[in-house]
Amino acid sequence: MLNNGSKFFIGLTALTAVSFGVYMLLIHPSALGATALFGLVAATAFLATMVVFTRDGDTELGDSSVLSEQPTASMWPLVGAAGAALLLVGTITTPIVALFGIIFLLATFVEWAVQSWSERASSDSAYNATLRKRLMNPIEFPVLAAVGLGVIIFSFSRIMLAIDKSAGAVIFIVLSTLILLVGVLFTFKPALKRSLVLSICVVGALGIVAAGVGSMSSGLREDLASAAEEDHYMHRECGAEASKYFDKLPLEGVSLTSSIDTVIELSGGKLIARVQGINGEQQSITIPRANPTNIVF
Numbered sequence: 001m002l003n004n005g006s007k008f009f010i011g012l013t014a015l016t017a018v019s020f021g022v023y024m025l026l027i028h029p030s031a032l033g034a035t036a037l038f039g040l041v042a043a044t045a046f047l048a049t050m051v052v053f054t055r056d057g058d059t060e061l062g063d064s065s066v067l068s069e070q071p072t073a074s075m076w077p078l079v080g081a082a083g084a085a086l087l088l089v090g091t092i093t094t095p096i097v098a099l100f101g102i103i104f105l106l107a108t109f110v111e112w113a114v115q116s117w118s119e120r121a122s123s124d125s126a127y128n129a130t131l132r133k134r135l136m137n138p139i140e141f142p143v144l145a146a147v148g149l150g151v152i153i154f155s156f157s158r159i160m161l162a163i164d165k166s167a168g169a170v171i172f173i174v175l176s177t178l179i180l181l182v183g184v185l186f187t188f189k190p191a192l193k194r195s196l197v198l199s200i201c202v203v204g205a206l207g208i209v210a211a212g213v214g215s216m217s218s219g220l221r222e223d224l225a226s227a228a229e230e231d232h233y234m235h236r237e238c239g240a241e242a243s244k245y246f247d248k249l250p251l252e253g254v255s256l257t258s259s260i261d262t263v264i265e266l267s268g269g270k271l272i273a274r275v276q277g278i279n280g281e282q283q284s285i286t287i288p289r290a291n292p293t294n295i296v297f
Contacts (some may be wrong), residue, residue, distance in 0.1 A: 013041065023037055080109075080112070118135070158281040162215035162218050162220060261294055262275050262276070262295045
C-alpha cells in the first residue's frame with residue numbers, strides 16, 4: 001500500500017505530466033514553457049520515486065487491520081487506459097483526439113480517487129455509496145447532460161447538412177412536433193413508469209445519433225460539398241464577364257466605396273480607372289498632395 005505522501009507526489013507528477021501534454025498540443029512543443037514543464041515533470045517523478053522507495057520514512061508495521069469488505073469493482077481503470085491510448089493516438093493524428101484522451105484521464109483521476117475514498121469511509125457499503133453519490137452526482141449529472149445534449153445537437157446538424165434544404169424544413173417541423181407531443185404526454189400522464197419514460201428518451205436520442213452517423217458517412221449535400229471545395233481565389237473575373245460569381249455592381253457597395261478614391265480594373269488587356277464622382281472610364285487619375293488616398297486594384 002502507498003502512504004499518503006507517496007500518493008500526493010504521484011498525483012502531482014500526473015498533474016504536471018498532463019499540463020506538459022496540453023502545453024505541447026495547444027501552444028508550442030519547442031517553447032520555453034514546455035521545457036520548464038518537462039523539468040517539473042522529471043523533478044516530481046524523481047521525488048515520487050524516492051518517497052515510494054523510503055515509504056515516507058515510516059517503519060514497517062507488524063500487523064495491519066483487515067478490511068471488513070473488499071473494494072468494489074471499478075470501470076475507471078479501463079477508462080484511464082482508453083484515455084492514455086487516445087492521448088498517444090492524438091499525438092500522431094489530430095489534437096482533438098489527444099484532447100479527448102486528456103479529458104478521459106482527468107475524469108479517471110477524479111472519479112477513481114473519490115471512489116477509493118468513499119469505499120474507506122466506513123464498513124457499511126451502502127453508506128459509502130450514498131456518500132459518493134452526494135459528492136459526485138451534482139457534478140456528474142450536469143456534465144453528462146451537457147455532453148449528451150452536445151452529441152444530439154451535433155448529430156442533428158449532420159442530418160440537416162446532408163439532406164435537401166426543403167426536406168430539412170419538413171424534418172425539423174416533424175421532429176419538433178414529436179418532441180412537443182412527447183412532452184405533453186409526460187405532463188398529462190405523470191404516473192407513467194420511469195422505465196417507460198427512460199426508454200422513450202433513450203430510443204429517441206439513439207435514433208437521432210444513428211441518423212447523424214449515417215448522414216456523416218454520406219457526406220454533405222451536393223451544393224455544400226461543391227462550396228466546401230472552393231476558396232476565395234477560384235473565380236478571378238475582373239472584367240464585365242457574364243459570371244454568376246462576378247459582382248455586377250462593385251462601386252455601389254458601401255464597404256467598397258467607403259474611403260475609396262479610385263478603382264483600377266484590367267479590361268481587354270488595358271487598365272481603366274473608375275474615379276468616385278466622375279462618370280465613365282478614365283485613362284488617368286489625379287492624386288491630391290498631402291492627402292491619404294485609397295486605390296483598389
